[in-house]
Amino acid sequence: MKEFTYTINDPAGIHARPAGILVKEAKKFESSISILTANQKGDLKRIFAVMGLGVKQGQTITIQISGPDEDHAADTIESCLKSNL
Amino acid sequence: MLTVKGKCVFAGIAIGPMALFHRSTISTAAHTIENVEAEAVRFHSARKKAISQLQDLYDKALTRVGKEQAAVFEIHQMMLDDPDYIEAVEDTIRANSINAEAAVDQASKKFADMLSTMEDTYMQARAIDVKDISRRILEVLSGGIGVDFTKYNHVIIAADDLAPSETLQLDPDKILGFVTSEGSTNSHTAILARTLGIAAVVNTGTALHTDVDGKTAIVDGYTGLVYIDPDEATLTKMQQKQAESLAYKKQLEDMRGKESMTQDGYKVELFANVGNPNNIPQVIMNDGEGIGLFRSEFLYLEHNDYPTEEEQFEAYKKALEGMKGKKVVIRTLDIGADKKADYFPLAQEENPALGLRAIRICLTRPELFKTQLRALCRASVFGKLSVMFPMIISSDEIHRSKDILQEVRNQLDKEGIAYDPNMEVGIMIETPAAAIISDELAKEVDFFSIGTNDLTQYTLAIDRQHTGLDKFFNPHHPAVLRLIKQTIENGHKAGIWVGICGELGADLELTEYFLRAGVDELSVSPPAILPLRKKIRSLNLSQK
Numbered sequence: 001m002k003e004f005t006y007t008i009n010d011p012a013g014i015h016a017r018p019a020g021i022l023v024k025e026a027k028k029f030e031s032s033i034s035i036l037t038a039n040q041k042g043d044l045k046r047i048f049a050v051m052g053l054g055v056k057q058g059q060t061i062t063i064q065i066s067g068p069d070e071d072h073a074a075d076t077i078e079s080c081l082k083s084n085l
Numbered sequence: 086m087l088t089v090k091g092k093c094v095f096a097g098i099a100i101g102p103m104a105l106f107h108r109s110t111i112s113t114a115a116h117t118i119e120n121v122e123a124e125a126v127r128f129h130s131a132r133k134k135a136i137s138q139l140q141d142l143y144d145k146a147l148t149r150v151g152k153e154q155a156a157v158f159e160i161h162q163m164m165l166d167d168p169d170y171i172e173a174v175e176d177t178i179r180a181n182s183i184n185a186e187a188a189v190d191q192a193s194k195k196f197a198d199m200l201s202t203m204e205d206t207y208m209q210a211r212a213i214d215v216k217d218i219s220r221r222i223l224e225v226l227s228g229g230i231g232v233d234f235t236k237y238n239h240v241i242i243a244a245d246d247l248a249p250s251e252t253l254q255l256d257p258d259k260i261l262g263f264v265t266s267e268g269s270t271n272s273h274t275a276i277l278a279r280t281l282g283i284a285a286v287v288n289t290g291t292a293l294h295t296d297v298d299g300k301t302a303i304v305d306g307y308t309g310l311v312y313i314d315p316d317e318a319t320l321t322k323m324q325q326k327q328a329e330s331l332a333y334k335k336q337l338e339d340m341r342g343k344e345s346m347t348q349d350g351y352k353v354e355l356f357a358n359v360g361n362p363n364n365i366p367q368v369i370m371n372d373g374e375g376i377g378l379f380r381s382e383f384l385y386l387e388h389n390d391y392p393t394e395e396e397q398f399e400a401y402k403k404a405l406e407g408m409k410g411k412k413v414v415i416r417t418l419d420i421g422a423d424k425k426a427d428y429f430p431l432a433q434e435e436n437p438a439l440g441l442r443a444i445r446i447c448l449t450r451p452e453l454f455k456t457q458l459r460a461l462c463r464a465s466v467f468g469k470l471s472v473m474f475p476m477i478i479s480s481d482e483i484h485r486s487k488d489i490l491q492e493v494r495n496q497l498d499k500e501g502i503a504y505d506p507n508m509e510v511g512i513m514i515e516t517p518a519a520a521i522i523s524d525e526l527a528k529e530v531d532f533f534s535i536g537t538n539d540l541t542q543y544t545l546a547i548d549r550q551h552t553g554l555d556k557f558f559n560p561h562h563p564a565v566l567r568l569i570k571q572t573i574e575n576g577h578k579a580g581i582w583v584g585i586c587g588e589l590g591a592d593l594e595l596t597e598y599f600l601r602a603g604v605d606e607l608s609v610s611p612p613a614i615l616p617l618r619k620k621i622r623s624l625n626l627s628q629k
Binding site for chain 1: 163170196200203205207
C-alpha cells in the first residue's frame with residue numbers, strides 16, 4: 001500500500017471542480033484509492049464521497065492507495081493535487 | 086410597482102417584459118412495481134441517456150463559455166455515475182418495490198440534504214446540482230419533456246432558481262436578464278451568467294407568480310434591485326442608467342486595439358500584472374500590451390516542495406508563448422513576510438515585513454536562486470523576457486544578483502543550452518532606500534519598476550493590512566509621489582525606462598501626475614487596463 005499526505009492550498013478547499021478532476025484521475029486506476037481527513041474516510045472514485053468530506057484550505061488529507069498499479073496511481077494523484085489544489 | 090432586492094451576479098441593466106419560467110411538472114408519486122428488476126433496468130437506461138445528454142451540453146459549453154465553466158457538466162456526469170447515488174436509487178426500487186421516478190426523487194433529496202447541511206456555504210449551494218441531475222433522469226423517464234427555451238424571446242426570466250444546464254441554454258441575444266428567488270452568487274448558474282454577460286439578480290427571497298407574466302420589469306445588476314411594473318419616474322431613471330452603463334461599456338470596448346497615447350502624442354506602455362500563466366487569456370481579452378509584473382510566487386506557494394527547474398521553465402515558457410512575442414517582466418521569488426509555504430523554512434520574525442524576504446532569501450540561498458535563473462534563461466528564447474529583482478536596497482545587492490546570473494549563463498554556455506543574451510535585467514523600486522539612491526542604481530540595470538504598495542508602506546511606516554490606521558493613511562502622500570517622480574527622473578538620466586506596477590498605477594486620479602513625471606510604462610490588473618487607456622487618451626499634457 002502507498003500512502004502520502006497533502007495540505008490543501010486552494011482558498012476554496014476541495015470544491016466541485018477539483019473534486020471532479022481527482023475522481024476522473026482516480027477512476028483511471030485499478031487500485032482502490034481512499035481520501036482520509038482527521039475523522040472521515042472517502043472513496044476517491046466517488047464524487048459525492050469526496051465532496052461530502054468538505055475539505056478546506058489548510059487541512060491535511062491522507063491518500064491511501066492499494067492495488068496492482070499503486071505506484072503509478074500515487075504519482076498521478078499527487079501531481080494532480082499539486083497542480084489543482 | 087413592486088421592488089425586490091437580491092444579490093448582484095452581473096453588473097448590467099435589463100429592461101423588458103417579464104416571463105415566468107415554466108418547468109413541466111413530472112410526477113414522482115410512488116406506486117408499486119411488480120417487476121423490480123425491469124424497473125432497475127429502466128432507471129439505468131434513463132441514467133445513461135442523461136449522461137449522454139450531459140456530454141452534449143459539455144461540448145456545447147466548451148465552445149460557448151470555455152473549459153473551466155464547462156467542467157460543471159463533466160461533474161454532473163460523474164454524479165450520475167457515482168456508485169453511492171446509483172445504489173441509493175436501486176436499493177429503494179428493490180426494497181420498496183416502487184417506481185424509478187419515486188426512487189430517484191428520494192435519492193435526490195437524500196444527497197441534496199447531505200450537501201445542504203454541510204457547514205460550507207459553497208457546498209450547500211451544490212444541492213442544486215443534485216436536483217438538476219435527478220431532474221434530468223426524471224425527464225428522460227417521463228418521455229423526454231424538457232424545457233422549451235425557444236418561447237422565451239426578448240424577456241426577463243423570473244424563476245425560483247435556474248439549473249446550470251438551463252442557464253447555459255439561455256441565449257444572451259434573446260434573454261435580457263433573469264431574477265431568481267433562491268440561488269446564490271457562488272452557484273454555477275451565477276458564474277455562467279457572468280461569463281455570458283446576462284444581467285442577473287439572485288436570492289431575492291420573494292417567489293414570483295404568474296401575475297408578473299408580461300409585466301415590465303427592470304433588473305439592476307449594480308444594486309441588486311428588481312422593479313416590477315415600475316412607475317414612470319423609476320423607468321425613466323433606469324433607462325438613463327442603462328444608457329450610461331451601455332455607453333461606458335462601449336467606450337471601454339472602443340479602447341481595444343487603440344494606442345495608449347495622450348491627445349498630444351505622449352505614449353505609455355500599458356501592461357498587466359499577473360500571478361499565474363492561467364491568467365494570460367484575461368490579459369489578451371483586456372488588450373494588455375505586455376506583462377509588467379509576472380509574480381513567480383505561485384510556483385512556490387502552490388507546491389508541496391521546491392519547484393524544479395523544469396516545472397519553472399514550463400510555466401515561464403507558457404507565459405512567453407501565450408503573450409506571442411510581447412514583453413513579459415518576470416519578478417524573481419518574492420516570498421517571506423505574509424507569503425509562506427510549508428516546506429520553506431522561514432523563522433518566526435518580530436517584523437516580517439522588515440525581515441528575511443525576497444532578494445534577501447535568494448542571496449542567502451544562492452542554489453535556490455540559480456534554479457530559478459536557469460529556468461528563466463532557458464525560457465528567454467521563447468519570447469521577450471525581462472527579469473526583475475524585488476526588494477533591492479543597494480548597488481551591492483544588484484552586483485551579487487548579476488554575478489549569480491552570470492554564473493548561470495556561463496554554465497549554460499558550457500552545456501551548449503540556448504538563452505537570450507540580451508534579456509533585460511531590472512529591479513523593483515519598493516524601498517525608500519532604493520528610490521533615494523535611484524541615480525546610482527540606474528547605472529546598474531536596464532529598467533526600474535516602482536512597486537507602490539511596499540514603497541508606500543515603508544515610506545509612511547504604515548502597515549496597510551492594519552485597518553485601525555486608516556485615518557493616518559493617505560495613498561497620495563506627497564512623500565511617496567516625490568519618491569516616484571525622483572525615481573523616474575533618475576532612471577531617465579541614465580537612459581533606462583521606468584514603470585509603475587503597484588496599485589497606484591491604476592489610480593486614475595494620479596495618471597496625469599505620472600505621465601507628467603515621464604513614466605514609460607504602467608502595469609495594472611487586467612480589468613483596469615481599458616479604463617486606464619481611456620483615461621490616458623483623454624489627457625492633453627501640453628495644456629495647463
